[in-house]
Amino acid sequence: xxxxxxxxxxxxxxxxxxxxxADFWMPAERKKFxxxxxxxxxxxxxxxxxxxxxxxxxxxTAFNGAFVEDGLALFFKRFFLVAAILVLFMAAEFSDRIAxxxxxxxxxxxxxxxxxxxxxxxxxxxxxxxSIELITITFYVLxxxxxxxxxxxxxxxKYLILGALSSAFLVFGIALIWGTTGKxxxxxxxxxxxxxxxxxxxxxxxxxxxxxxxxxxxxxPFQIWVxxxxxxxxxxxTAFLAVGSKAAGFVLLLRVLFTAVPAVTAxxxxxxxxxxxxxxLYGNLCALPQRNLKRLLGYSSIAHAGYLLLGxxxxxASGQAAVMYYLAGYLFTVLAAFTVICLVARQTDTExxxxxxxxxxxxxxxxxxxxxxxxxxxxxxxxxxxFGKFLLLKSVIESAQATHNHGYYCLVFTxxxxxxxxxxxxxxxxRAIYWSRETPDLSPISLSAPAKLTVWICIAGxxxxxxxxxxxxxxxxxxxxxxx
Amino acid sequence: xxxxxxIAGWPLLAALALVVVPHNYRVIIxxxxxxxxxxxxxxxVKMFCQFVPGANGFQFEQQIPWVxxxxxxxxxxxxxxxxxxxxxxxxxxxxxxxxxxxxxxxxKEFYILLLVMTGGILGAFASLDxxxxxxxxxxxxxxxxxxxxxxxxxxxxNYATFQITLYLSIGALIALIGLxxxxxxxxxxxxxxxxxxxxxxxxxxxxxxQHFIFPLLLFGxxxxxxxxxxxxxxxxxxxAAPSPTAMLHAGVLKKxxxxxxxxxxxxxxPQAAHHWMTFLxxxxxxxxxxxxWVAMRQKDLNLLIGNSSxxxxxxxxxxxxxxxxxxxxxAVLIMIAHGFLAALTFALSGYIYQKTGTLxxxxxxxxxxxxxFIGTALLMAAMAGCGLPGFANFVGEVTVFxxxxxxxxxxxxxxxxxxxxxxxxxxxxAMRNVLHGPLPEKxxxxxxxxxxxxxxPYALLLASLFVFGVWPRLxxxxxxxxxxxxxxxxNPGLEKTTAVVISEIQNPQxxxxx
Numbered sequence: 001x002x003x004x005x006x007x008x009x010x011x012x013x014x015x016x017x018x019x020x021x022a023d024f025w026m027p028a029e030r031k032k033f034x035x036x037x038x039x040x041x042x043x044x045x046x047x048x049x050x051x052x053x054x055x056x057x058x059x060x061t062a063f064n065g066a067f068v069e070d071g072l073a074l075f076f077k078r079f080f081l082v083a084a085i086l087v088l089f090m091a092a093e094f095s096d097r098i099a100x101x102x103x104x105x106x107x108x109x110x111x112x113x114x115x116x117x118x119x120x121x122x123x124x125x126x127x128x129x130x131s132i133e134l135i136t137i138t139f140y141v142l143x144x145x146x147x148x149x150x151x152x153x154x155x156x157x158k159y160l161i162l163g164a165l166s167s168a169f170l171v172f173g174i175a176l177i178w179g180t181t182g183k184x185x186x187x188x189x190x191x192x193x194x195x196x197x198x199x200x201x202x203x204x205x206x207x208x209x210x211x212x213x214x215x216x217x218x219x220x221p222f223q224i225w226v227x228x229x230x231x232x233x234x235x236x237x238t239a240f241l242a243v244g245s246k247a248a249g250f251v252l253l254l255r256v257l258f259t260a261v262p263a264v265t266a267x268x269x270x271x272x273x274x275x276x277x278x279x280x281l282y283g284n285l286c287a288l289p290q291r292n293l294k295r296l297l298g299y300s301s302i303a304h305a306g307y308l309l310l311g312x313x314x315x316x317a318s319g320q321a322a323v324m325y326y327l328a329g330y331l332f333t334v335l336a337a338f339t340v341i342c343l344v345a346r347q348t349d350t351e352x353x354x355x356x357x358x359x360x361x362x363x364x365x366x367x368x369x370x371x372x373x374x375x376x377x378x379x380x381x382x383x384x385x386x387f388g389k390f391l392l393l394k395s396v397i398e399s400a401q402a403t404h405n406h407g408y409y410c411l412v413f414t415x416x417x418x419x420x421x422x423x424x425x426x427x428x429x430x431r432a433i434y435w436s437r438e439t440p441d442l443s444p445i446s447l448s449a450p451a452k453l454t455v456w457i458c459i460a461g462x463x464x465x466x467x468x469x470x471x472x473x474x475x476x477x478x479x480x481x482x483x484x
Numbered sequence: 485x486x487x488x489x490x491i492a493g494w495p496l497l498a499a500l501a502l503v504v505v506p507h508n509y510r511v512i513i514x515x516x517x518x519x520x521x522x523x524x525x526x527x528x529v530k531m532f533c534q535f536v537p538g539a540n541g542f543q544f545e546q547q548i549p550w551v552x553x554x555x556x557x558x559x560x561x562x563x564x565x566x567x568x569x570x571x572x573x574x575x576x577x578x579x580x581x582x583x584x585x586x587x588x589x590x591x592k593e594f595y596i597l598l599l600v601m602t603g604g605i606l607g608a609f610a611s612l613d614x615x616x617x618x619x620x621x622x623x624x625x626x627x628x629x630x631x632x633x634x635x636x637x638x639x640x641x642n643y644a645t646f647q648i649t650l651y652l653s654i655g656a657l658i659a660l661i662g663l664x665x666x667x668x669x670x671x672x673x674x675x676x677x678x679x680x681x682x683x684x685x686x687x688x689x690x691x692x693x694q695h696f697i698f699p700l701l702l703f704g705x706x707x708x709x710x711x712x713x714x715x716x717x718x719x720x721x722x723x724a725a726p727s728p729t730a731m732l733h734a735g736v737l738k739k740x741x742x743x744x745x746x747x748x749x750x751x752x753x754p755q756a757a758h759h760w761m762t763f764l765x766x767x768x769x770x771x772x773x774x775x776x777w778v779a780m781r782q783k784d785l786n787l788l789i790g791n792s793s794x795x796x797x798x799x800x801x802x803x804x805x806x807x808x809x810x811x812x813x814x815a816v817l818i819m820i821a822h823g824f825l826a827a828l829t830f831a832l833s834g835y836i837y838q839k840t841g842t843l844x845x846x847x848x849x850x851x852x853x854x855x856x857f858i859g860t861a862l863l864m865a866a867m868a869g870c871g872l873p874g875f876a877n878f879v880g881e882v883t884v885f886x887x888x889x890x891x892x893x894x895x896x897x898x899x900x901x902x903x904x905x906x907x908x909x910x911x912x913x914a915m916r917n918v919l920h921g922p923l924p925e926k927x928x929x930x931x932x933x934x935x936x937x938x939x940x941p942y943a944l945l946l947a948s949l950f951v952f953g954v955w956p957r958l959x960x961x962x963x964x965x966x967x968x969x970x971x972x973x974x975n976p977g978l979e980k981t982t983a984v985v986i987s988e989i990q991n992p993q994x995x996x997x998x
Binding site (some may be wrong): 050394398419430435473477 | 552553554593619647657669768
């Protein structure tokens with residue numbers, strides 16, 4: 001047993017506990033500083049993990065192989081740390097809209113982060129289940145945190161019911177897999193999975209696990225909860241849900257598909273292709289008529305789950321690397337959009353697209369950020385989204401040429417249709433910012449220094465990943481090596 | 485650093501600089517934009533003069549690795565095929581910036597987009613890397629949509645924006661898929677165009693892969709160039725666009741797809757090219773005859789010019805389809821000539837629209853007396869459009885017909901009718917309606933282009949048309965050696981025939997003059 005390999009996770013959980021305890025002694029007006037303290041602590045952990053000689057760079061397994069520390073885990077741990085830091089900045093800005101228990105809000109974000117860190121390292125179905133539950137249960141609370149708002153409570157209840165249902169599928173699937181094979185560890189399972197290729201119960205088990213993960217990443221047909229929850233939840237929660245929770249789903253999906261049951265995955269190409277194609281079309285088509293910005297981003301997040309599934313369906317190393325690269329770009333892009341919503345909605349109290357009218361006069365910085373975020377989501381160069389989509393399409397065409405499966409060509413053209421459709425609603429948001437007819441409110445929006453910092457980090461991230469893809473792409477390639 | 489990096493870099497840098505200039509500093513904003521397009525134009529002229537015709541390989545090259553793992557690098561360089569295009573693009577961009585006085589609202593945003601467009605497209609033409617080639621074109625394309633949507637004119641502005649965005653995004657994405665498939669299929673693990681071509685000489689692409697990839701590039705690029713029947717976005721889009729945007733797009737951006745076909749598709753996929761070229765030759769009749777016929781029925785001057793611009797694309801496609809040295813040389817010549825011409829006509833129609841508020845030909849008339857400078861320039865542009873000798877278009881069209889005659893005699897005969905009769909008919913009729921006849925009273929007081937700055941863009945574009953029209957050797961001596969390389973790659977096993985063709989046109993422009 002090698003407990004030292006979970007030092008990072010222990011630190012994060014300790015931070016969550018300290019944040020809760022700090023609530024006892026901290027005067028109400030200084031609670032905002034709890035968030036900044038947490039950000040500083042997480043920033044320190046991020047630096048250690050980036051430096052490459054700290055606790056998480058010792059690769060290996062622990063707890064009888066249930067916990068694995070490798071390139072893939074490291075990539076996603078850094079990702080989750082960055083996401084949590086930016087979300088905490090947002091939460092600090094949001095704190096005045098939460099009636100009570102703001103310290104709990106911060107600490108729940110940190111606990112969800114701990115769940116994600118465990119998910120990145122999960123190499124065992126028990127670990128997978130526990131980490132997913134840790135993420136999901138904290139999100140039940142985070143979603144319904146604005147207790148005074150009916151929409152927030154409704155979102156919480158919907159997320160709870162559908163989340164519980166998907167957990168049931170997940171547990172059932174794990175039970176079926178364990179029942180048929182007697183293995184829970186991914187590495188051990190991979191060794192025996194070939195024998196069970198034709199076992200219907202085993203395949204059903206794998207399918208149920210994929211249903212549970214499909215819920216996390218919001219892939220069709222498990223996306224029903226997304227629009228309502230995205231719209232109703234407090235904005236920092238939505239942002240963390242869109243980035244952290246989705247990425248956790250993807251790291252687990254990659255591990256299950258490519259390390260636990262690669263033999264089954266190879267037969268399920270068509271399922272993955274169809275799933276990806278429908279998710280792309282569903283997300284993009286449903287986003288077209290939306291008027292609420294968070295709901296729009298909810299549907300757009302479904303569409304992006306579909307794009308990310310392109311890389312999974314490609315079943316090759318470049319596809320897996322593309323998924324990770326795309327997620328890295330998506331992190332900064334989506335957090336930029338939600339930060340702007342969080343800052344603008346404070347003044348206007350609505351989150352509809354027309355509320356953005358005249359934003360370029362109220363705050364040029366926020367208007368530019370939102371424009372860049374939309375352009376990056378639409379995949380316009382030189383922002384992060386363009387190179388990400390390029391890599392995803394490349395990986396699918398690579399598979400198409402290698403396997404001569406015509407489904408891949410259909411998938412490429414479906415993705416193309418999705419991108420063209422999405423231009424319409426992303427441009428709609430930009431248009432609302434700069435060129436609306438009526439500009440109801442032109443009072444300037446004042447930004448605090450931390451808010452400005454968040455926005456600039458997101459902008460820098462979008463340009464950095466789009467213009468200098470080398471660093472992130474090399475990390476993603478290293479991480480994808482694990483999945484061979 | 486290569487001069488090409490400066491040509492594409494200055495406008496992009498200036499666009500960044502404009503972001504921090506306050507809105508109300510109008511003069512400064514305009515001065516920065518004009519200067520940032522003047523510098524590339526001057527540099528492009530300098531480069532054009534320094535260019536050594538027929539030299540081996542690329543000139544003014546620069547290469548910086550970007551993503552090693554995928555073989556992407558920032559690689560720019562010119563040969564005979566793109567040196568003229570870059571010169572044309574830079575001059576048109578300068579003229580477009582000068583014509584932007586018509587923009588009165590949100591000038592800062594307009595100039596930023598105009599500069600991004602300029603830098604993007606000049607970079608795309610200079611790029612010798614497949615990825616940057618596409619990337620920079622896409623960077624130039626997106627501002628077009630925004631400019632038409634925001635500063636566009638006419639009742640059908642929104643519809644036109646919607647249509648042009650849809651068509652061009654689909655075209656660009658289809659081409660992207662073709663380019664990625666090409667990269668993966670080549671097995672060279674590089675996006676570098678010269679390396680891909682070198683690699684293809686020893687390991688040609690399998691024929692069945694060519695038959696899949698070539699149509700993607702042909703139709704993807706074809707949509708971007710308004711190949712019939714995917715042309716309907718063009719007249720509407722140009723009709724609704726503010727004139728600087730129409731100038732840059734119709735003049736420069738549209739040539740991207742044609743350049744891509746000549747630079748990438750023909751040398752790398754010769755078998756598929758031969759297979760598709762007969763089909764392309766008949767499609768281009770759609771451009772020349774059908775769209776020419778549509779142009780005859782137009783009542784709006786801008787729609788007429790838009791349709792005529794689509795019709796001209798047919799000649800270029802015909803030159804490409806002939807797949808021989810004369811045809812390809814002619815295609816590149818028309819690309820350059822049409823760039824100047826399209827920019828000139830849209831600039832002039834934009835002027836008339838600014839002063840009169842309409843472009844409906846039945847409501848105009850007699851303008852030549854009221855605005856002699858603009859009127860004369862428009863008349864000369866129309867003559868160039870009909871293919872009158874003395875202007876660069878004539879040189880290109882004649883060359884294309886000579887090239888195509890050997891391969892597609894029937895198509896050429898029909899196309900010549902299109903060029904001579906239909907083109908002359910609608911152009912002359914439009915000129916009569918707009919410039920001659922009685923002057924409606926309400927136009928009695930509209931002013932002519934008053935000072936040197938206002939006259940400069942039109943004069944510059946006319947002069948360019950004229951210079952290349954009477955001295956086409958400036959271009960042909962540069963184009964022919966490199967077009968010959970393309971032709972040699974596109975006709976594997978036909979080296980002998982090519983050699984005969986070359987000997988026939990030892991002195992290309994002498995046959996053109998006669």
